Amino acid sequence: MQNRKPKNSPFRGLDIQRHSFLSDKDCRLIHEGSCQLLEEVGIGVTHAGAVKLFEKEGATKQNGRMFIPRMIVERSIQQTEKNIVLKALDSTNNLGIEGKNSRVHYGTGGQALYVLDYKDGAFEKKAAVTQDLIDIVRICENLENVDFITRPVEPNVQDEDMDLTKTRIFLENTSKHINLANLIQIEKLPEIISMVQNKELISFIACVLVSPLSMAESTTEKFIRFIQEDIPVAISSCPQAGTTAPLSEVGELMQVNAEVLSALTLANLVRPGAKILYRGIPITSNLHTNVSPRWCQPDSIRRIAIISDMTHFYGIPCCGTAGVSDEKEPNPQAIAEKTLSWIFETASGAQFINSALGMLEQVLTVCPEQYIIDDMVIGRIKQLFLKSPDYNLRDIARTGVEEALSMFGVQMDSAMKEEVSSRINFIFSGQEEYSADHVQAQADLIKKAIISGKSSNVFLKTSRSGLRRGWLYSGKRFEGRLELEDLHLLKTEILDSYGN
Amino acid sequence: MSDLIEEIKKNLIAGRVDSEDEGFDEDMTGQPGVTELVKQALEEKIPASDILAQALTPGMEKVGRLFEDGEYLLPDMLASAECVAEATEIMEPHLAGVDIQSRGKFIVATVEGDLHDIGKNIVATILQGSGFEVQDIGTSVKASQIVQAVKESKPRFLGLSALLTSTMTHMGEVIDLLKNEGIRDQIIICIGGAPVSEEFAKKIGADIYGEDAFDAMNKLEKLA
Ligand code: B12
Numbered sequence: 001m002q003n004r005k006p007k008n009s010p011f012r013g014l015d016i017q018r019h020s021f022l023s024d025k026d027c028r029l030i031h032e033g034s035c036q037l038l039e040e041v042g043i044g045v046t047h048a049g050a051v052k053l054f055e056k057e058g059a060t061k062q063n064g065r066m067f068i069p070r071m072i073v074e075r076s077i078q079q080t081e082k083n084i085v086l087k088a089l090d091s092t093n094n095l096g097i098e099g100k101n102s103r104v105h106y107g108t109g110g111q112a113l114y115v116l117d118y119k120d121g122a123f124e125k126k127a128a129v130t131q132d133l134i135d136i137v138r139i140c141e142n143l144e145n146v147d148f149i150t151r152p153v154e155p156n157v158q159d160e161d162m163d164l165t166k167t168r169i170f171l172e173n174t175s176k177h178i179n180l181a182n183l184i185q186i187e188k189l190p191e192i193i194s195m196v197q198n199k200e201l202i203s204f205i206a207c208v209l210v211s212p213l214s215m216a217e218s219t220t221e222k223f224i225r226f227i228q229e230d231i232p233v234a235i236s237s238c239p240q241a242g243t244t245a246p247l248s249e250v251g252e253l254m255q256v257n258a259e260v261l262s263a264l265t266l267a268n269l270v271r272p273g274a275k276i277l278y279r280g281i282p283i284t285s286n287l288h289t290n291v292s293p294r295w296c297q298p299d300s301i302r303r304i305a306i307i308s309d310m311t312h313f314y315g316i317p318c319c320g321t322a323g324v325s326d327e328k329e330p331n332p333q334a335i336a337e338k339t340l341s342w343i344f345e346t347a348s349g350a351q352f353i354n355s356a357l358g359m360l361e362q363v364l365t366v367c368p369e370q371y372i373i374d375d376m377v378i379g380r381i382k383q384l385f386l387k388s389p390d391y392n393l394r395d396i397a398r399t400g401v402e403e404a405l406s407m408f409g410v411q412m413d414s415a416m417k418e419e420v421s422s423r424i425n426f427i428f429s430g431q432e433e434y435s436a437d438h439v440q441a442q443a444d445l446i447k448k449a450i451i452s453g454k455s456s457n458v459f460l461k462t463s464r465s466g467l468r469r470g471w472l473y474s475g476k477r478f479e480g481r482l483e484l485e486d487l488h489l490l491k492t493e494i495l496d497s498y499g500n
Numbered sequence: 501m502s503d504l505i506e507e508i509k510k511n512l513i514a515g516r517v518d519s520e521d522e523g524f525d526e527d528m529t530g531q532p533g534v535t536e537l538v539k540q541a542l543e544e545k546i547p548a549s550d551i552l553a554q555a556l557t558p559g560m561e562k563v564g565r566l567f568e569d570g571e572y573l574l575p576d577m578l579a580s581a582e583c584v585a586e587a588t589e590i591m592e593p594h595l596a597g598v599d600i601q602s603r604g605k606f607i608v609a610t611v612e613g614d615l616h617d618i619g620k621n622i623v624a625t626i627l628q629g630s631g632f633e634v635q636d637i638g639t640s641v642k643a644s645q646i647v648q649a650v651k652e653s654k655p656r657f658l659g660l661s662a663l664l665t666s667t668m669t670h671m672g673e674v675i676d677l678l679k680n681e682g683i684r685d686q687i688i689i690c691i692g693g694a695p696v697s698e699e700f701a702k703k704i705g706a707d708i709y710g711e712d713a714f715d716a717m718n719k720l721e722k723l724a
Contacts, residue, residue, distance in 0.1 A: 113665060113695055159666070184666075210615055242575070243618045287575055290712050291622060364694060456621045457582065460575040461515065464524035467573065 011096035011103065012147050016385050018102040018349030019393050021306045026434040027313040030250070033439040034258035035070040037213065041447045042067040043262040044214030049224060053269040066262075073261050076268035081275045082315050084232050086148065086352075087200040090175035095147060095352070097277070099315040102349025106342075106378055107148035108140055108371070109324065109355025109363065110181060115153065116329060116360070116367035118488050123329050125365065128153035132366075133166065135495055136358065137173040139368055142494050143357070143375040145382070148177035150205070150354055152366050154184075163188040167195055167202075179354075181205045186222045189229065203232040205279065205319070205354070208266075209259040211239035212446055212455050215266075223263065227270045234277035234319035234354070235263040240293050241303070242285035243456045246449075247463035247471055249282075249303055250432050251442030256280040257310055264316075277319035277352055280307045287460070287467055288474060293362050295324035296337040298426040298473040301344050305427075308348035320350025323374060324359045330370050332410045332478040334360060336420070338374065339404040342381055343397050344427055369487045377404045397424045409483035419476045426473045502546060505555045508537045508587070512559035513566075515579025517586050524576075534583040538590050548594035556584055560629065574622070581629020603724035604656035606632040609646050610639040611670035616663035619693060619713075623659060626713040630721065632657070643673045647681060655687060657720060660706075662693045671696075672704035688723060690716060 022030075042065035045051055051061060059068045086095040095105050115132045116123040132153050140146040155165045162184045170178045180202055183189060196202055206223040210216050226233045237259040239245035245252040260280050267274035282303040284294045294300050304321055311318035322345035327334035345353055357374040358366045380403055384396045401420045402412050412420070432438060449458035466472075514523045516533035532540070541551055563580040566572035588595075606627055610620050617639045628634040637649050650658060662668040671691055678684040690708040691701055701709035710716025 216615060240618070285618075287573055289574075291574055291618070454621065456618050457578060457625060460622075461517075461579045461582065462522070464515070464573075464575050464579065465522055465527075467575065468524050 011094055012092075013095065013103040013105045014346070014382050014385065015101075015103045016346065016349065017389060017391075018308070018312070019347040020309050020312070021302070021348075021430070022309040022434070024313065027309055029434055029436065029439055030253050030257055030310065031313070033254035033443055034261055035073060036443055037254065037258040037446060038068040038073060038262060039070055040067070041065070041213060041443070041450060043259070045220075046217045047215065047220040050215065050220050050266055053266065057269060068262060068265060073265050076265040077261070077314050077316070079268045079272045079274070080264060080316050081273050082317070084275050084277070084317055085200070086177045086203055086232065087198065088175060088177045089171075089201060093147075093176045095177055097317045097351045099311065099317045099351075101351070102312075103351060104346050104349065104353060105147035105351060106145055106353045106356040107179065108136070108146065108150045108152050108357050109321070109359055110150055110152040110366070112153050112359065112364060112366040114361070114365040116365060116370075118367075118369055118484070123367065128156070128366070130155035130157060130165065130169075134169055134173060135368060136366065136371065137169060138498055139371050139491060139494050140357070141174045141176065143371060145375045145378040146176065146357060148179055148352070149174055150179040151181045152358060159184050163192060164195065167192050171196065178202045179205065182207075183222060186225050189225055193229065199229065199231055203234070203277075205234040205236050206263075207236045207238070208263040209235075209237035211237060211244035211259060212255055212450055213259060213262075215263065220266075223267070224270050227267045227274050230271065230275065232275040232277060233267070234279040234352075235260050235267070236279040236281065236319075237263075238281040238283065240283055240285040241299075242287045242463040243291060243459055245282070246442050246445050246459055247284070247287070247466040248432060248438075248442055249306075249430070249471070250434060250438050251445060252282045252303065253306060253310070254439060254442060255446055256282045256307070277317045278307075278311045278314070279319035279321070279354070280310070281321045282307065284472055287463055287472060291460075294326060294472075295321075295362050296326050296341050298340070298423045299471065301341045302427045304341075305344045305348040308345075308350045312349060317352065318350040320345050320348065320353040321355050322346075322350075322353050323356045324363055326362055328361045328365065330360070330367060330373060330482060330484065332405055332480040332482060334370075335373065335377065335404050335408065335482070336401050336478040339377055339381070339401045340397060340423055340427070342378055343393075343400050346381060346385060347393050347396075368491050369484055372487045372490055373408065376407060380404065380407065394424055394428070405478070405480070410480040415476070416478055419478065422475055423473065431469065431471050502541075504537060504541045504544065504546060505551060508534055508541065508551060508555040509559040511537060512555065512580055512583045512587070513562055515576055515583060517579070517583050535586050535590060538587045542591070542594060548591040551587070551591060552595070556587055560584055577629060578622070578625050581625050585628050602633045603631040603721065604633065605635065605653060606657040606659060606720075607635045607637060607646075607649055607653060607655040608659035608661070609637045609641040609649075610661045611646075611667050611674070612640055612642045613670065614662050614664050614667035615639050616661070616693070619663070620659075620661040623661070623692065623710065623713045623716055626717055627720065630717050632720070632724070643670055643677050646674050647677045650678065650683065650687060651681070656724075657688045657690060659716070660689070660691045662691075662696060665695045668693065668695050668700065671706065675705050690720065692716060
């Protein structure tokens with residue numbers, strides 16, 4: 001029951017002293033670079049309504065790209081709502097998301113395609129169906145450390161019925177804040193609003209951006225409609241260093257920041273004072289193997305945590321990301337990498353940490369047992385942070401992984417301890433210089449990639465020297481066997497309590 | 501062998517398309533890359549067939565070996581594959597009558613409504629590097645446009661990519677349209693993308709499921 005509601009606060013959440021990786025000067029440098037990209041490289045926009053709004057304010061369009069003057073961008077940053085209350089059916093579950101504070105909340109993520117079923121000690125992967133959505137929402141309703149629920153999987157009904165079915169399942173099964181994420185058919189929005197009765201109970205995520213520096217037309221339409229309704233939306237941009245962004249941390253941050261700022265600007269042109277959560281997810285591509293996204297390796301963990309430095313710099317609420325394991329099944333490696341990711345994302349002060357529970361295989365898969373594991377470990381991590389207000393982050397990270405693994409019967413040997421330290425060192429130590437020259441070189445690279453028309457090939461090719469300099473972490477895996485029987489019983493107990 | 505040919509081969513292995521490429525060991529920016537060197541060689545009247553036989557082919561073979569040994573990674577392979585593609589384009593007018601061993605034309609597209617292109621681009625480049633003549637017709641391409649491209653270019657292979665459960669159904673649509681046009685049996689259809697599977701390929705009547713770019717390459721090379 002720890003910390004359901006901190007003292008003197010009407011809200012849930014974990015209040016911590018935040019740790020920053022970048023100085024204000026570094027943040028300013030990234031901001032300058034992003035403004036330069038928006039002014040000189042522009043953002044690809046095809047949505048007619050968006051084009052009109054931008055042009056009315058003095059942005060200019062050429063060859064499909066919108067060049068946005070920094071004045072409009074900076075004005076929008078000022079205008080954006082800095083404090084958002086996300087309400088819930090049970091008002092003790094309301095969340096106060098404040099851009100300048102570091103009160104942290106954890107929730108689920110999606111949309112996963114697959115669900116792992118636990119049978120006779122083994123996991124079986126299958127396509128997600130409606131019952132999975134019901135089960136996961138019910139499990140999360142019962143988990144102490146789930147502060148909000150993002151739709152984990154979609155119901156497998158006709159496109160026509162998807163959005164309403166999903167909303168109804170949420171309303172019937174949770175008293176926590178409902179993050180519907182996406183709508184399949186935006187025309188359903190009015191019906192959804194009348195179904196929930198109170199708009200403040202819901203929020204969305206819009207993946208408006210296609211990296212590098214372009215807006216997806218159909219999502220732009222949805223985004224505008226959410227903003228018009230004054231419903232909070234997380235602007236999501238998820239470049240992958242090495243394929244849709246430069247491999248360089250500085251280059252990727254500058255690009256993802258420009259991307260989110262472009263949509264944030266659009267939002268404030270639609271409605272000044274828009275309720276936005278900044279969701280930049282600068283992950284990396286696994287260039288060592290098959291270029292699949294890396295969500296939970298030290299390079300990604302570091303970059304994602306740095307995003308909170310930018311959101312705190314702007315004072316805009318942050319929709320963070322943590323705990324998306326790259327592993328296909330619950331195992332010691334998954335627990336270790338998730339734990340490091342939660343710890344650093346918590347310390348970064350990201351207020352609304354999305355995807356934090358249940359996720360495996362780079363957002364492709366969820367697993368009921370994993371939600372329970374994740375809830376237990378997050379609970380332990382909160383205790384570690386609360387133990388001393390002036391915590392030592394390195395110590396918490398080391399202890400956190402050790403305790404998390406031992407909760408499930410895995411004791412760390414010295415090789416494992418060394419691996420934890422090596423991952424922690426990587427997360428702490430920047431590999432690059434934050435200088436005006438480096439920013440300029442990266443801006444030039446982004447421009448070149450976009451002009452070429454085959455940006456992923458340009459980013460891949462130019463990643464070769466950074467790759468050899470060790471910009472992508474490479475280390476050992478955490479092996480062992482988890483004890484999961486109890487969790488399985490716990491899951492069955494929760495679901496049985498609903499009488500099916 | 502001329503020094504120039506040796507230089508071309510060296511730069512191909514280093515994956516440097518032109519003088520702007522930094523390479524990866526030390527910064528090589530400013531030094532001529534494959535395109536500049538190939539142009540120079542042609543000016544010096546070195547036969548294009550020699551460049552092909554003594555620089556490009558053995559260079560790419562070496563890259564393939566380095567990749568198999570784990571010394572080279574995908575970006576390295578990609579960079580070298582791009583060098584070959586650029587060089588062949590420059591040499592094309594000089595190669596009349598020379599038998600360029602193309603493994604066949606491969607059209608690739610991401611289906612309608614789907615903007616995911618990272619995987620598709622990698623597949624395109626890897627196949628190009630392994631000797632296929634690749635024509636990439638882009639993302640969110642309508643079934644009718646794909647069929648139109650097939651009719652115009654008459655490729656031996658058609659590759660379709662989808663990353664969304666909501667768009668993968670368009671793959672079946674393309675196949676049905678090709679059947680209606682009576683040209684389904686003239687091409688080999690290969691599909692891929694995260695939600696797609698061997699089973700799905702069978703269900704919609706595609707010929708090959710490629711789990712990743714190399715799986716696709718191995719399966720296609722057997723047919724080419
Ligand atoms: C990057 C990404 C994006 C980027 C795409 C950038 C780009 N330029 O491609 C952006 C941000 C734009 C994006 C947008 C969206 N995305 Co997306 N995206 C991803 C992500 C994280 C990675 C995909 C990727 O690039 N992988 C790396 C490459 C190398 O792998 P690959 O594509 O699988 O390709 C390999 C193989 O599959 C195969 N292959 C692929 N194609 C082909 C073709 C042939 C012929 C062959 C032989 C082989 C082959 O070989 C490739 C190389 O080895 C996936 C999750 C995931 N882990 O897959 C989600 C994911 C695919 N996206 C998803 C969603 C929901 C969306 C959005 C709808 C989000 C939204 N709410 O707006 C939009 C849709 C936009 C649209 N209309 O297409 C979902 C799909 C869920 C579903 N049920 O379908 C996923 C699974 C994430 C999730 N769990 O939520 N996305």
